[in-house]
Amino acid sequence: MATESFGIGFVSCGFITRELHVPSVEYLPDVHVAGIQNRTRDTAADLATECREAGLGDPTVYGEGEVAALAADPDVDGLWVTSPNFTRVDVVDGAIDAIDDGASLRGIAMEKPVARNLREAAHVIDRIEEAGLSHAYLENWPHEPDIRKMRELLWERGRPAGRPYLARSQAEHGGPHSAWFWDGELQGGGALTDMLCHALAGNHVLLSDPERPDGDLEAVAVSADTETLKWSRKRYAQQLREEHGVDYESDPTDDYARATVRYEDENGEPVISEASGSWCYVGAGVRRTIELLGPEYSGQVVADEESSSVFFSDSAGNGEGWAEKQTATSGRMPIDAASAVTGGFVAENRDAVDAFRDGENGMLDLEDGRRILRLCMAAYRAAETGQEVDLRTVDLSTYTPPPARGRQRV
Template identity: 25%
Template sequence: MRESKVRIGLIGTGFIGDIHADSMKKNQLCELVAVCEEVDKKRGKAFADKYQIPKVYNDFEKMIADPDIDLVYICIPNYLHAKYMVKAAEMKKHCFVEKPLCTTLAEADQMIESAKKNKVKLFYGENLCFAPKYVRLKELIDEGALGKPFYIRHRESHGGPHAKWFWDIRFSGGGAMMDMGCHGIEFARWLLGKPKIKRVLASLGTYLHKKITKGEDDSVLLVEFEGGARAVIENSWALRGGLDDRAEVQGTEGVAFCDLVYGTALRVFTATGLGYAVEKAETTKGWNFVIYREHEMYGYPEELANIIDSLLNNKPPKETPEDGKVVLEAMMAGYLSAKLGKWVELPANLPRNRKPYQLWKE
């Protein structure tokens, strides 16, 4: 890295790309030098203007050929993650890939192998492991304040995703569990010290959005770990009122409750409405929970800081592609469980080239 600074090229100017760009512009150890938007050139130009990014590309291969770029952030639809990551790795670029890692186990292995072959680092995007409130929860567990944890509950729900491609399971790989179950699974693993997953049991349903998706808009996943701890992962695209993200941990010596979104929000009433309250809020008239410093609360700046530290100081990152593969395997087993109506033991003989939803729907 030149001058002890990481130079970043980002592809994807949607919701999550915007979040990451905001963190990059506030970190003095990195520089967002390029953005690529292949679908909407006007949006790409507007994004570059917003964040004062000097280079705008409409062709990913041209961006990754740029010698000024050290690290590529891949913030595009799930089904493109592996293809674009491998291309970047072959150009000797380090890569960050948003959750989920990819949509098949074969792709996961291809990505991991490509990073090793090309001697670049591959970072897996799981921001909850960096959210300050959840980091403090992890510290309490590690110091023994709760005794031995045996039950974790994580809930992340809202009224549905921003981009249209999420609703098409051919592109996303699945519905609400594919979108957000990856958060809860890795969150629970991380809190427990990343033990192996023994088995999973899932229930999936579509309640609110049957007209626009063939995927599930509500899911409940039960995960049992080696050592006996269990986690309940609840996810929904059918929750009215905006994002809800909360956790509960029970241990032999205590219990902790954590409300990530509303625990520090401003409670505001307005008859006219306001500009922005919280992610995916349906309306801002009446009573609102108004969030501030939202990206920091979700952990994105600390996630970026961990990646930069890994690159500049040759340290292992907190979240790895191997973690992403474990999560994908657990979700695939969950979709299979929903079809079979019973527990699925892990490791399982899961198909390597099929997407998670196919294990439930086909």
């Protein structure tokens, strides 16, 4: 590579990149931002300026249709794909085509979810693996310090009593910050694919034996419910129509979802993952609760309880927020300082960089992403049919969730 420092090339510079992935680079030794590609070139240029001012690198800017150029940049060692779900196939195709033409990369890391459905996931993974590239699945929950420590303590000290048998995760906020999230066809679903993919991945890691990296659990069945509780109501549907150009009165996606995954361990004993999430929560940012229970122990992480907060009156509160998914600018609000660290983004990016430097996949790789996506597809199928889905027999390879089957645009 051109430098000893590992150069990250970001594909897209939306909220998750701008507020979490890029700031995490400050904490990564011998890592810099080498390039930024975005469909709106000016947005990429603005983020590149911020990187230079913060001492995070001197990234080259690329615009729409220039993923291949980013992949071919000699200062870029790995691509971090954080672009909208509907772009994933084109992004990977562009990057792999560049490699076929002589570009050199050490790996590709992809933000959750890996794709909109299992057809797209298969295409993406096949192309990356055929090119011989290392890969990582950017799911931050299992990397969060509090969650990792809870898992470590409960498995280590609770093992003599027996393995944990129940994980519960809840994640909700007031709704996505970009228009494409609200469009079921572009996003691939609704709150289920946006929120439950986090909770299902987190639960799976919590329930998996740390001493068995090849896995000791088999997912055998999924039951689920989905509903549109808030955003199809006339007042809120009108808000979405005006702000994002989607029609939630005629074609709503789910803004609430619940799924239960039944596993069996190596001895055939039942292990349960319960996940719920919504876009209906009205509060200061994101609300999450993560629990792990075993025969003689339990642990909990409540992720919305910040140790620091501020208060603004209504007269002073008009302005932009500063916390993720903040839905108000007055009253008492958490100060979400160092969220790149506490949210697990530093740890997941360090893991990916270290793995790519060693020619390996990340702790979570794209096969893990495909497994979580399959659980999401099974949950949509279960909610659609009203019946539990048997994961040992069901074929979801061509399944498309109801919200993603084509929508009437306004």
